[in-house]
Structure formats: structure tokens, C-alpha cells
Amino acid sequence: MIQLYHHPMSGASRYIRLILGEYGVPAEFIEEKTWLRREEFLTLNPAGTVPVLVDDAVSKNRDTTPAAVAGAMVIGEYLDETVGAMMREKRLMPENSATRAEMRRLVEWFIHKFEAEVGRYLVQERIWKHLMRGDGMGGAPDSAMIRAGRTNLKSHLRYLDWLVQSRNWLGGNRLSLSDLAAAAALSVPDYLGEIPWDSEPAVRDWYARVKSRPSFRPILADKLAGLPPASHYVDLDF
């Protein structure tokens, strides 16, 4: 069975959990505290980040170590090739290369750009430091960083608003990996109550469509000790 090293509050990990859920692939989920930099985990992914997927089919078909697929974008491609390609109209990858490229651009946007401009500030200060303090690390949240993250989040919501008003789904006419990547990324600041939904009706309508999919249920069940989700977090009609 597939094993996924992940963290419940990692948007990139949530992206892979959504893909596995959409395709109905059973998996064992192993929570990794990346800040502890476990030796065994660094062997699987020298970058030290989640998500990392381990699967017998990987070690059998590769001449090099590590016997793991590391990184959300890479795992997304791997699951498309090994599972999605057989899924016909449920496949989350568009059929033609030009549309795929647009979809991949948006996956990269939410995995890397959103993380660098929002996650690294807002989520780092409010969630990761909170969790690290439980292990005697982390320190106090920096309010200037939180403000910077909130400002950057507004720009991303502006862009999402433009996207969802000009397309049915983010990557084109059908649900695709880019919707899952974007919704996974947003879901973490949403846990914190950081998304001003009242001023984002178009983005909210798109997010509600993704959020109400059965694949999203496990994500809405994630709870952190000492840091409960915003009251509307689990609400499908928020």
C-alpha cells in the first residue's frame, strides 16, 4: 500500500491527500514533524519537506535511491501517470498539452508562489511556530510577518477572483489538479480564519464546490490541539 509522509497543516500534503481521495487510492498516512529533521526521513527526501510518497512500485522500477517520490508537484505527476491515466473522464489532468501547461502553471503557483508569499509568513508564524513550541522550538509569532502574509494573501485572492470569473474551473472547463492545489493551499489560512470570504463571493463559490467534494472531508476533520479551527472551517455553506 502507498505510504504518504505528510502533515495535516501542510497545504502541499493536503493537495496529495485530495488527489488520492479523488482517485479512491487507499494509503497509509504518516504524520511527519519536518522541523525535527529525522535522519530516516531525510534519507527519503533530502529536502526535508512533506509530502513524500513511498510505494513498492517505486523501488522496483528505479535504479537509484531514494525509493520515494518527493514533493507535491512530482507526486501529482506520478499519480497522474500511474493512476490518473486509467481514470478516463475522472482524470484530473487535461488531455492536450497546451491546457496541461496552464494547469501545471497554476499548480506550481499554489505550491511554490503561494507558499513563498503567504505560507512562509502567515502559516509559519501562526501554525508552524505553534507546533514547534510543543517541541521546545519555534519562538513567538512575529506580527510584522503575519501582516506581510495577510497583504500577500489579498493579492492571491485578487488573482483567484479573476481566474474563477473567467473559467468554470481553474485549469479550464473541468475540475483538475490546479483546483485541488489551490483549494489545498487556501484551506490552511482558512483553518485560521484568515480568508475574508464576505468580500470574495466568486472565490467562495468556487471554493465551496471543491470543499463539498467527498475527498475534502478528511481535511475538514483535521484539528490541532490548542489551536482550534475558525468556526466556519467545517461548514460547507459558509
Next chain:
Amino acid sequence: MIQLYHHPMSGASRYIRLILGEYGVPAEFIEEKTWLRREEFLTLNPAGTVPVLVDDAVSKNRDTTPAAVAGAMVIGEYLDETVGAMMREKRLMPENSATRAEMRRLVEWFIHKFEAEVGRYLVQERIWKHLMRGDGMGGAPDSAMIRAGRTNLKSHLRYLDWLVQSRNWLGGNRLSLSDLAAAAALSVPDYLGEIPWDSEPAVRDWYARVKSRPSFRPILADKLAGLPPASHYVDLDF
């Protein structure tokens, strides 16, 4: 004909120039000063970064704007699907999904992680600020940032040393996109004379193999006014 918006000193752009060179795809190269944030360019890529590929086949086969393929990782996949897939043994993408995943992990490493840990410090301070000063922007180089970039570069060279000693090429037994991504990324600090080749014999041997390919020649011809390359930069036997 394909148009590539790029910059000669952008490692991510060089990666795409190498792919086009390896596949013998003719292209028109348009130098973009991304720091000027030209309106027309932002329409092609709202992230404002190079490389961006424009091709008639993109606008014909996509229902959404922009009619461009943006980002080095995404363009690499697009060129594999539209050109590489027909290249048989010259294809730069491994045949099986497990090996592809390892190759993609390394492409992502050199496009994103190397950029975040080395490019953003060393190249930003020594090249981009130099170029921006020509447009009345940029400011003076920050020596603390340069030192941080050099320290991070050492870690990347350690990891590359481990890779090239355990494999024939970075992605496995054959030249692949990961060799081009890594060599393109290294080539920019190498222009600055920042790579301590004498203490990196294994990495140097691998880099010399990539550097001596005909696809690399245009990159060795890149020169900046007022900032000449290190003396060994064009030398194939450095």
C-alpha cells in the same frame, strides 16, 4: 516559430535554452528585463518571471488565456510532450514513472530550492542588482546576503557531489532534464567565478560533460556589459 522570453543570466531560462538546443528546435529569443514589470509581459505571465514560451500551438489548443507557457518546470514538461516524446533515444525524459519522478524531483530542486537558497542571495546581489542599477533601480550589493548565498552554495555542491558519485547522470543512467536544470543553475554562479572547482573534482567532471555539449555553446557566449565572466567560464577544460 517558438518565441522564448528569457534573460541570459536566468538559470531557469538557460534550462529551457538547453532543452531547445538538445532537441534542435529553432526559436526566437526575446530578452526580458523582468524588474521593469512590463504590462504586456505580465499578461503572458502574471508571476512576472522568465522563462515564458509563446507558440501558435498553445493558443490554438487552449480555451483559456494566457496563450503562453510560463515557468521553467512547466515549459520542460510541455516540450517533452510536444517534442521530446518523438525523439526516441534522444528524449530527455526517462521512460518509467518511478525514474521520471526522481528526475522531476531534481529539476524542481534546481529550479526552486537552488534559486531560493543561492540565486536569491548570490545572483540577486551580484548580477540582478548590477543590471537593475542600469535602470536606476537595485541599490548596492549586500555583503551579508552574498556570504549567505556562498554558504548555501556549498551545501548544494555537497549534495551534487553525492549525486554524481552515485550515478552516471543526475537522473539515472542517461542524460536527462535534471542534468540540464542543474547545469543551467550552476552556470550562473560559475559566470561569477563563485564555484570552487578545485575542491569539487567529481562535480567538475560531470559539469564538464554537460558544458561540452553543443547545446551549451550559446550560454557560454553570454556576456554582460560591465561584468565580464570569470576567466575559466568559457573554457571546456577548466
